[in-house]
Amino acid sequence: MNAPEVVVIDYGVGNLLSVQRGLEHCGAKVVLTAEPDQIFAAKRVVLPGVGAFDNAMQALERLNLVKVIQELATRPIPLLGICLGMQLLLEESEEFGITAGLGLIPGRVIPVPTQTLSGEKQKIPHIGWNSLHPSSTSVGWDGTILQDNSPGDAAYFVHSFMAVPSDPSHRIAECRYGGHLISATIGRDQITGCQFHPEKSGEVGLKILRRFITS
C-alpha cells in the first residue's frame, strides 16, 4: 500500500481518465477530487484541463478552488499543470479577451502565431509530436520532471495558445513551431507545467510522470 499518491483536481473540465490511467500505469494511486481537504492532504497534485481558459477559471471559481490552489502553491507539495492546466498557472490569458489566471508563475498566455517566422500560413491548433529542448535561459533539466529525458525527446501537443513566462528562467523546455519558440515545460520551485500531454506521449511521457510521482 505504498504506492505514491497523486490527487488529480476534478473540476469538470475535460477528460481526466487518460491522466489517471497514465499515472496509474506508472504505479501511482490516483484520487480524483475537488474537495479542498483532500487537495491539501495530497502528496502531489495534478491540475489537468482541456478547452477554453475562461471556462476553466470559471469552473475553478465555482468550486472555490482558485484560492485553494493558490494556497497549495505556498506549500512544498509538487503541483503539475497539464496542457490548459499549465496555462492556468500563469497570471492571465488573451483567450477571449483578457482572463485572469491563478498567477502562480509570472507571465501570460498568448495565441500560437498563425504564421511561420518566414511569413507562411501555419496550422492552428499546434497538433502532434514535437521535440523538447532545454530552453537557452534555463539551467537544464536536472532536478525537474524532465530529469530522466533527453533533449530531442518528442511529446504530444495539442493547443492553440501558449504560455510566455515573464521570467525566462521559468522556461524549462521549449519546442519550435514554424520557427517560433513555444514553452513546452515551465516551472518554478515545486510548481511545474507541461504544455504537452505526458499521458499521451508514449514512453517519453511516462518517464515524466514516473519522475513526478517520485518527486
Add this chain to the structure above:
Amino acid sequence: MLAKRIIPCLDVTAGRVVKGVSFVELRDAGDPVEIARRYDDQGADELTFLDITATSDDRGIIFRIIEEVARQVFIPLTVGGGVRQVEDVRNLLNAGADKVSINTSAVVNPQLIADASARYGSQCIVVAIDAKQVAPGHWEVFTHGGRKATGLDAVQWALKMQKLGAGEILLTSMDRDGSKIGFDLPLTRAVSDALEIPVIASGGVGNLQHLVDGVKQGGADAVLAASIFHYGEYTVQQAKQFMAQQGIEVRL
C-alpha cells in the same frame, strides 16, 4: 519541429479489425487490442478506430475495445462511427478516446460540432469527410459510409466545419479508398490550403511513396493508412524511416 504524423486506422466491426475495398468487401485483419499494441510498438503517432458496425446491437463492443487499448497504449486515440449526439462524444471520451470523429451526423446536424466542441474543446472533435470527385477540381461530400450523396462541396463543407469548431479534418477520398494507388492529391491539397486546422489525408495508400506524396504534394499534416500496415507489407517504423529519408520531419 512539429513532426508529420502517421496514423494507422483500424476499422472495427463485431470486435474485429477489417478492411474493405471502396467501402465494401470486408476482409478480417485481426484483434483490435493486439493490433493497437503492435502499432504503438512500431512508433505510430496516433491510432484511429472506426466503428463500422451497422447495427446498434454491437455498439458496446467498441467501448470495451477502447477501454482495453487505453489501458495499454499511451498515445492519442481517435474513435469514430455512429456518433450522433453530444452524449456519444462524452461516452467515448469516458471510455478512453482522446478525440472523437464525426461524419454523417455532422451533415445531418451541424450544430452537433458546435455543441461538442464548445463542451469538450475543439482539440477532441475531428470531422471526417468522405469525398468523391464529381468534376475536375470539384468533390462532393458523401455520408452513411459513402452511400448517400449530400450535394455539399467538400472544400466548402470543410471550411464550415472549421468555423463551427472542428479541431481537425479527416479527409477520405472515396475514389481512392482501398485502391492502393495513392491519395487523391488535388483533393487533399485543395482542402489543406483552404483550412487553418490540420488535415489528415486518407484513402488509397498502397506504398510508402504515397505517404510522402500526401505530405509533400497534398499538404497533409498527417497521413492515415490501414491495409499497408495490417497485412504486414510495411511496419510503421519503415514508413517513418522512408519519409525521413525523403526529408519529412517524423518522430523516430
